[in-house]
Amino acid sequence: MGKPTGFLEYSRKENELRAPLERVKDWNEFYLPISEEERMKQGARCMNCGVPYCQAGMQFEGKTFGCPLHNLIPEWNDMIMDGNFNHALSRLLKTNNFPEFTGRVCPAFCEQACICGIYGQPVTVHNNELSIIERAFEEKKMPRRCPPQYSDKKVAVVGSGPAGLAAADQLNHRGHSVTVIEKYEYAGGILMYGIPNMKLPKRVVQRRIEFMTDEGVSFVTGVDAARPEIAQRLLREYDAVLLCCGAEKPREIGVDHTGVKGVYYAMDFLHGAVERQQLGKEPAVPSAEGKAVVIIGTGNTASDCVATALRQGCRSVIQLVRRPMGDYLNAAGALPQDYAQQEAEAVFGVDPRRFSASVAELISENGELTGIRTNAGETIPCDLLIGATGFAGCAEDVCAAFGVAMNRTVTTEPEHYQTNVEKVFTAGDMHRGQSLVVWAIAEGRAVAAEVDEYLMGYTNLR
C-alpha cells in the first residue's frame, strides 16, 4: 500500500458518461476515460485491506460478494498508484482473460464488497481494471502468449461467448490445439450479438478474437453444431468437446401472439440491431424507427432494448415492469435509473417504466399490431412489442445432438463440468443458466482446468 492516507485525501471519481441527449444520437461508446493523473489517485484510494473482500468471490444465500475471478485487486491498485501499468497488467492477466469485457459490462461485485464503501465510496475497481487493459492494447504492450510447445491433444469448443472464449484461451496457453465452432458469422456470443455497441463496442470484441487467433486459436464460424453430422464429427475427431452454447431460449411473453406481426423476442431484436447498425446487413427483424415501442421486462436485456430503440429513432418507448415500484426503491426511497432509463427520460421527458404492469391483450388490424391493453385496462399504442421476459434454458437441439443430459441447462455433478457423455464438458450459461459475463469467464477457466486434467492426468491451470 503506497499511500496509507489515499482513501482520506482523494474522492471517488468514475469514468464520466456522455450526456444522455448527446449519446442517443450515435452508437459510440458512452464512457469518457479520466486522465492518467486522476487514475493514479483512484488507485491510491485502495486501503490494501488485511482481508480484501473485493477479491473473495464468495457466494452466500444466492448472492455474490467480491470478484468471482478473484482478481488481485489491491495489488494492481497499488501498481496503478505508482504508475506501473505494465506490472499491473501482468497481475490482472493472471486471473482475468478478458478485462476489456468485464471492465465495461461487469456489475462489479468487487466494488459492492469494497471495505472503503462501508463508510464512504468504494474504490473504482471496475474503471481501474479497464484503464489497465485499454492502455496495454493502445500502447501495443499486450503480451502474446503462444504456447512454446503443443501437446498432441485436440479440443473443440462449441460456442464463442465469454465462457467458450475463456476456455479456449486457457487451453491454448496450456498447449492444446483448440478450435472454436460458432453458428453465427462472427464470434463473441452475446458480447457480439446481444450487448449493444455503446456498452461494448464490437471492435473490442473483434480485437480479442484477432488476438486469440494470432496466439493460435482457430475459429470456424457459420457452423451449427446441433446438426447431428457435425456433432458426430466433433466427437470422432477431437479428444475433448466443450459445449458453451449459452442459454438463449426465450421465456414466453405470456400472451398469445400467433398471427400478429410486430412481436419479437429481445435477443432477435438486439441481434438484428447489431447486424443492421454494425455489420451493414438488412435483417428480418424491423428497426424501431418511427415506431411506438413497448418492451416487456426489466434487467440488462430490457434496458439494452430501450437504448437500442431510442438510437433507432422510435416514436415512443414504454417498459412494462411486472413488480411494483416499491421493489425497486433504494434505501433513500428514490427510484434508481440505469443508462437506458436516463436516456429515455432525456428524450421523452418521463421514465419509460410502468410498474405493476403486464400485457393482457394485443390489439391488431389486419394482422398488424397497433396497440396493447395492460392488466390495468389501459390501452397503449404499440407497433413493436419486444419480450425481454428472461430466458427458459439452453438449446435442446445441441444437447440432443451430443446426447448430453439436461434439465433446462446441461446437468453435471456439482462444482464439475463433465457431462454424462465421455469427453464432453460444458460451461457458462449453458451450464449455470443466464448469468453474467464475469461468471461465464470464471466457468470457462474452471472447465479448462477440468478438461486439461482429463487430457493430461494433471493440470497447472488451477
Ligand SMILES: Cc1cc2nc3c(=O)[nH]c(=O)nc-3n(C[C@H](O)[C@H](O)[C@H](O)COP(=O)(O)OP(=O)(O)OC[C@H]3O[C@@H](n4cnc5c(N)ncnc54)[C@H](O)[C@@H]3O)c2cc1C
Ligand atoms: C442483451 C443482454 C445483455 C447483457 N448484458 C450484460 C451485462 O451488461 N453484463 C453482464 O455481465 N452480463 C450481461 N449479460 C449476460 C451475459 O452476456 C451472459 O451471461 C454471457 O454472455 C454468457 O456467456 P456464454 O459464453 O455462456 O454464452 P453466450 O454469450 O450466449 O454464447 C454462446 C455462443 O454459443 C453459440 N452457439 C449456440 N448454439 C450453437 C450451435 N448449435 N453451434 C455453434 N454455436 C452455437 C451462440 O451463437 C453464441 O455465440 C447480458 C445478456 C443479454 C442477453
Ligand code: SF4
Ligand atoms: S471482473 Fe467484475 S467483480 Fe472482478 S474486479 Fe472486475 S469489475 Fe470487479
